[in-house]
Structure formats: C-alpha cells, structure tokens
Amino acid sequence: MTGAERAAALALYDPTADEYNRFCEFFYQKTGISFNEKKGYFVKRRLQERSAARSAASFRDYFSMLRFDLNGVELQQLVNLLTVNETYFLREDYQFDALVASILPEIAEGRARGSVIRIWSMPCSTGEEPYSIAIHILEKWRQSDEFAIEICGSDIDSVVLAKAREGRYAERSLQRVAPPLRRKYFRTAGVDFQICDELRDSIDFSMINIVDRIAMARMRAVDVVFCRNLLIYFDDVSRREAVELLYEAMSPGGFVCLGHSESMSRISSLFRPRKFGGTLVYQKPHRP
Amino acid sequence: MLVKRSASAEPAAAFDPKAGLRDLDAPDPALRRHAAQALRQCPDALDELCRRLAVEPEGDVRAALLSNLIGQKSPGVADRLASLFDKGDAALRNEVMEALWAMPEQSIGTMQAMVASPDGRQRLLAVNVLSEIPDPRAVELLEQVLVREDDVNICLAAVDGLAHGGDFRSAGRLAAFAARFPDVDQAQFVVQSLLRSFGATR
Numbered sequence: 001m002t003g004a005e006r007a008a009a010l011a012l013y014d015p016t017a018d019e020y021n022r023f024c025e026f027f028y029q030k031t032g033i034s035f036n037e038k039k040g041y042f043v044k045r046r047l048q049e050r051s052a053a054r055s056a057a058s059f060r061d062y063f064s065m066l067r068f069d070l071n072g073v074e075l076q077q078l079v080n081l082l083t084v085n086e087t088y089f090l091r092e093d094y095q096f097d098a099l100v101a102s103i104l105p106e107i108a109e110g111r112a113r114g115s116v117i118r119i120w121s122m123p124c125s126t127g128e129e130p131y132s133i134a135i136h137i138l139e140k141w142r143q144s145d146e147f148a149i150e151i152c153g154s155d156i157d158s159v160v161l162a163k164a165r166e167g168r169y170a171e172r173s174l175q176r177v178a179p180p181l182r183r184k185y186f187r188t189a190g191v192d193f194q195i196c197d198e199l200r201d202s203i204d205f206s207m208i209n210i211v212d213r214i215a216m217a218r219m220r221a222v223d224v225v226f227c228r229n230l231l232i233y234f235d236d237v238s239r240r241e242a243v244e245l246l247y248e249a250m251s252p253g254g255f256v257c258l259g260h261s262e263s264m265s266r267i268s269s270l271f272r273p274r275k276f277g278g279t280l281v282y283q284k285p286h287r288p
Numbered sequence: 289m290l291v292k293r294s295a296s297a298e299p300a301a302a303f304d305p306k307a308g309l310r311d312l313d314a315p316d317p318a319l320r321r322h323a324a325q326a327l328r329q330c331p332d333a334l335d336e337l338c339r340r341l342a343v344e345p346e347g348d349v350r351a352a353l354l355s356n357l358i359g360q361k362s363p364g365v366a367d368r369l370a371s372l373f374d375k376g377d378a379a380l381r382n383e384v385m386e387a388l389w390a391m392p393e394q395s396i397g398t399m400q401a402m403v404a405s406p407d408g409r410q411r412l413l414a415v416n417v418l419s420e421i422p423d424p425r426a427v428e429l430l431e432q433v434l435v436r437e438d439d440v441n442i443c444l445a446a447v448d449g450l451a452h453g454g455d456f457r458s459a460g461r462l463a464a465f466a467a468r469f470p471d472v473d474q475a476q477f478v479v480q481s482l483l484r485s486f487g488a489t490r
Binding site: 134138149201285 | 326328352359361
C-alpha cells in the first residue's frame with residue numbers, strides 16, 4: 001500500500017470533534033493524562049492506527065470496543081502508543097550528583113547500618129534512569145555497602161517495562177556513559193549493549209499508574225523519588241492527585257526530584273524546597 | 289549494596305469505608321491522612337470529609353481532604369466547601385478558595401448565591417473566588433457587583449478581579465460604579481486610571 005493509500009484508509013477512522021473530545025475525557029478518567037490541542041494530530045493518528053489494527057468499522061466502533069474491553073488490553077496498547085519514552089543514561093545527572101553527595105548521606109544519618117533505603121524511578125521508561133541511579137550510587141557513594149539499597153522502576157507502559165527488564169540498549173542510549181563505565185556495567189550484544197546481570201537482577205520493575213490509588217498503595221516508605229517530566233502531562237486536578245499519592249508513598253524526610261522545567265511549588269505546598277548545590281529538590285517534612 | 293525489592297507484588301490492603309470514616313478522627317495524623325486519601329470515590333463520605341476539614345489542624349491532612357473533594361467536584365461539593373469559609377482560620381479559607389478555583393464550573397452557582405448574601409464578608413469572599421474563575425459568567429457576576437453592591441470595598445475587590453483578568457466587557461459599568469461613589473477618592477482614581485488605559489489600548 002502506498003503512503004497515500006494508507007492515509008486514505010486511515011481517514012476512514014478520523015474521529016469527529018465530539019468523538020475525539022469524548023475519547024480524551026475517557027482517557028483522562030482512566031490515566032489522568034490530558035491532551036492539549038497541539039497534541040491533537042498525534043493522538044488522532046494513533047487512534048486511527050489502532051482502529052485499523054482492530055479492524056473496526058469506524059472510530060465509533062473502535063471507541064465502543066475500547067470502552068467495553070474488560071481486560072484492558074486495548075487501553076494498554078493505546079497508553080503504550082500515546083506516552084513518550086525518550087530517555088538515555090545519565091540524563092540530567094546533576095540530580096544524581098546531588099543524590100550521592102547530599103541526599104543519601106542525609107537519609108543515612110541516624111539510620112542503622114543494614115537498613116533499607118528505597119529509591120523509586122517513576123516513570124522509569126525503558127530503564128535508563130534506574131540503572132543510572134544504581135551506577136551512580138555504586139560508583140560515587142562510599143556508604144553504599146552499609147545499607148540495603150532498593151531501586152524500583154515503575155511506568156504505565158507495559159512495553160517499555162519489558163525493555164527495562166531486558167536491559168538491552170542501543171549506542172545512542174549510552175552516549176553519556178564513559179568507556180570505563182561501559183566496560184564495567186555493560187557487555188556488547190551485537191551492535192547493542194546489555195546491562196550486567198548484577199544490576200539487572202537488583203532492580204524491581206512494576207507497572208503503576210501514578211494516579212491509581214490502589215496501585216500506588218503498593219509503594220510505601222520510599223526515601224527518594226525521581227519523578228521527572230511526568231506531571232507535565234497532567235491537568236491541575238490530576239497533578240494535585242499524583243502529588244498527594246507520591247507524598248503518601250514516601251517516608252517522612254524523603255525527597256522528590258522533578259524535571260528541570262517542573263516546580264512542585266506550583267502544584268502543592270506539601271513539600272519543602274531544598275537546594276543542594278545548584279539542584280532544587282523537594283522534601284516531605286518530618287512530622288514535629 | 290543493591291538489593292531487589294521483594295515486596296512490590298504485595299497487594300494493597302482491602303479498604304473498609306467504615307474504618308476509613310472512623311480513621312478521619314484518629315489521633316495519628318498519618319492515619320487521618322490515609323483515610324482522607326482512601327475515601328476517594330465515596331460520595332457518601334462528603335459530609336464527613338467537610339466536617340473533618342473544618343477542624344483538622346495538620347496541613348498535609350487538610351491537603352488530602354481537599355484533594356479528595358476536588359476529585360469529586362460537583363456543585364454540591366462547592367456548596368459544602370463554601371460553607372467552611374465561616375469555620376476555620378485564614379489558612380483554611382485560602383485552601384478552600386484554591387479548591388473552589390480548581391472546580392470553576394461547579395463553583396459559579398455557589399458564588400452567585402454568595403454575592404447576594406446579606407453578609408458582606410460572604411460577598412467579599414465570593415468576589416475573591418470569582419476573580420480567579422476564567423468564565424464569562426464570573427465576569428458578568430463581577431460586573432453586576434459594580435452596579436449593585438453597596439459596599440465600596442467589595443466593589444473595589446471586583447474591579448481588582450476584573451482588571452487582573454483583563455476581563456472588562458463594559459466600560460459603562462465601570463463608570464456607573466464611579467458615579468455611585470463620587471466621594472470615594474480611591475474609586476475615582478482606579479476607575480479613571482482604567483478608563484484611560486482602555487482609551488490607550490482600544
């Protein structure tokens with residue numbers, strides 16, 4: 001099929017404005033993710049593709065299929081298509097520097113040797129962030145052997161989680177990883193790089209939607225959360241809800257790291273800003 | 289030492305709404321907060337959530353209660369929230385106001401009733417809420433304040449809200465407000481300044 005023929009075929013599934021609005025409301029209710037007008041083309045295109053893939057008679061037919069899909073498989077397919085997963089190793093690593101230089105030492109202070117320190121990467125996408133955190137801790141935190149460090153990675157997208165668990169990456173993902181670290185933590189796998197088993201087997205990956213209260217209840221006593229470039233996809237109400245649930249999941253005194261363009265103070269006053277060097281993070285207060 | 293978390297598959301504890309309602313008054317603020325979180329999607333709990341909100345001393349518990357209420361937004365929730373304006377301190381008033389801003393569609397009816405209240409404090413609060421609602425109905429209510437309200441301070445709050453949003457639809461109503469208070473210098477000054485700026489930009 002030529003590109004033009006394909007486009008014409010997909011046009012059969014073009015939702016009307018009303019259908020599109022109803023889809024956006026449905027998707028928001030299920031995931032907390034809202035789409036602005038700029039995303040309209042991208043979202044409609046993905047909807048057309050899924051309508052065609054499911055051999056629906058029309059978009060209305062597909063939407064009906066989606067709403068009454070009791071096991072949620074089709075919704076998950078859409079979530080996987082509509083979320084952005086671009087990342088790489090050591091992205092915004094100034095926050096990892098703050099983690100090992102200031103945040104972890106502060107958490108460790110007064111905590112018994114051997115006790116658990118829990119770090120959560122949410123969303124973890126294809127795993128680069130939680131693996132980067134692990135590498136940074138092993139390389140740069142002298143006390144890393146004194147504590148049981150649990151690193152968890154969660155995402156709403158089941159496909160990226162499978163890739164994270166597999167731990168196989170293209171050269172592009174490793175562009176910021178120096179050769180000595182590549183040799184130490186990766187082995188070559190054809191043209192790709194495979195994360196070493198020690199790291200792969202030590203990180204727990206799980207599928208969680210940050211605005212799903214029941215799923216979020218599985219995470220408790222988290223000391224540090226990396227929640228970067230996720231809240232930007234939510235509207236004010238969902239953002240507030242997500243921050244509430246994060247707060248609930250965290251230990252008193254725990255820290256949240258957001259993306260460089262995000263600010264907690266615009267969302268909630270629950271957390272206190274803390275500055276470590278040039279890095280701004282947010283701390284859940286200890287109760288008096 | 290890195291260790292793999294083994295408990296991620298542990299299921300969330302089953303939630304008992306009755307226990308949740310009881311925990312809203314627990315001595316431990318963490319339990320109260322958890323109850324406020326867990327009682328989401330429980331429309332039967334709205335009155336209890338608002339009752340607790342009026343007396344809750346901990347900011348993070350209040351935040352959870354308010355998030356729950358915002359999540360269940362409706363005209364009824366807006367009514368209940370507005371009724372708390374009389375019950376708490378300035379912090380609670382501000383938090384309630386922010387919650388009403390987070391549900392603008394649902395708040396307008398409540399604010400329409402409040403601007404007609406015989407209580408000037410209620411009318412002032414309503415004007416403050418309406419000032420941050422980006423909706424033509426809110427603009428209309430604020431402009432009605434300019435021509436009907438007897439308290440010049442409330443009128444000035446409405447002018448402030450309208451100017452803040454750049455939402456004046458009628459310079460005539462602004463002039464009518466100034467004409468109703470010819471002896472109030474501040475009203476004359478504000479209106480003249482705004483009318484001049486309209487002349488400059490329109």
